[in-house]
Amino acid sequence: MEAKQGTPFHYIGVSLPRSGHSFFRRALIRYFRHGLKFCDAYKPERCCQARPCTALGGAQVFYQKNHDFDLGLDPTMASESLAYVVQYRHPIPQLLSYLEHSGVDPGSPARFAWMAQHLRYRAAFVRKWLRPAPPGVLRLRYEDLVANPQRAIGGIIRHGVGRVNERRLAAAIGATAGKIAGGDAFEPRVLEASAHFDRASLAAYEALLLEEEPDLGYAPMFGGGTPDAAHPMVRAYRTQARAHAMPEQSPACE
Numbered sequence: 001m002e003a004k005q006g007t008p009f010h011y012i013g014v015s016l017p018r019s020g021h022s023f024f025r026r027a028l029i030r031y032f033r034h035g036l037k038f039c040d041a042y043k044p045e046r047c048c049q050a051r052p053c054t055a056l057g058g059a060q061v062f063y064q065k066n067h068d069f070d071l072g073l074d075p076t077m078a079s080e081s082l083a084y085v086v087q088y089r090h091p092i093p094q095l096l097s098y099l100e101h102s103g104v105d106p107g108s109p110a111r112f113a114w115m116a117q118h119l120r121y122r123a124a125f126v127r128k129w130l131r132p133a134p135p136g137v138l139r140l141r142y143e144d145l146v147a148n149p150q151r152a153i154g155g156i157i158r159h160g161v162g163r164v165n166e167r168r169l170a171a172a173i174g175a176t177a178g179k180i181a182g183g184d185a186f187e188p189r190v191l192e193a194s195a196h197f198d199r200a201s202l203a204a205y206e207a208l209l210l211e212e213e214p215d216l217g218y219a220p221m222f223g224g225g226t227p228d229a230a231h232p233m234v235r236a237y238r239t240q241a242r243a244h245a246m247p248e249q250s251p252a253c254e
């Protein structure tokens with residue numbers, strides 16, 4: 001599936017937080033330079049927010065950042081000139097990185113509700129975008145991006161514009177990796193070093209996730225098993241799930 005000559009190609013990024021979006025975006029911007037228009041769905045003042053974008057100017061490639069937090073993104077827009085780039089990562093390092101990024105206090109009981117809410121989003125995200133993937137989804141696994149960014153990003157570019165300038169891509173990736181060094185993206189993560197590493201909570205998170213998403217696509221880190229019903233994160237999750245399942249009250253009842 002390749003865009004016709006002269007037809008702009010749209011990538012709609014759909015990423016789980018902390019799954020390599022920043023690295024991919026920066027490398028893509030460096031590679032295409034002025035040929036690419038980037039839009040952040042969370043900064044609507046900078047773009048028309050139409051999909052596809054109506055304010056491309058002369059750009060031949062469009063890329064939008066989106067996490068689909070509300071799961072409202074239309075999965076049926078794929079065409080010869082539009083594809084979704086779905087970024088995901090092993091659930092445990094993804095969760096730890098996101099907890100660190102979120103500013104949630106590692107010692108606060110509020111973290112359990114936060115984790116439970118993120119779990120519900122992640123499970124629904126995976127069901128919507130990966131199990132099975134709708135037509136037009138290009139998978140970009142964090143682990144593949146880290147292991148071989150040239151191949152992973154090259155495959156995405158090839159799908160959209162048909163050919164890849166490997167030397168220019170290598171330069172774009174090299175410059176991006178340099179900028180990110182010292183950040184989080186490409187340093188091997190030592191899970192136990194995280195302030196949020198708490199074996200019981202992470203094991204409960206993984207066990208609950210396996211209930212929702214039996215095929216994680218990754219080896220479980222804590223062996224699966226049954227969620228500990230007494231763990232506060234499991235209780236928070238069950239409470240949220242029940243609240244979510246209840247029919248919404250009509251305002252007219254008040």
Ligand SMILES: [Zn+2]
Nearest residue numbers: 047048049053
């Ligand atoms: Zn726009």
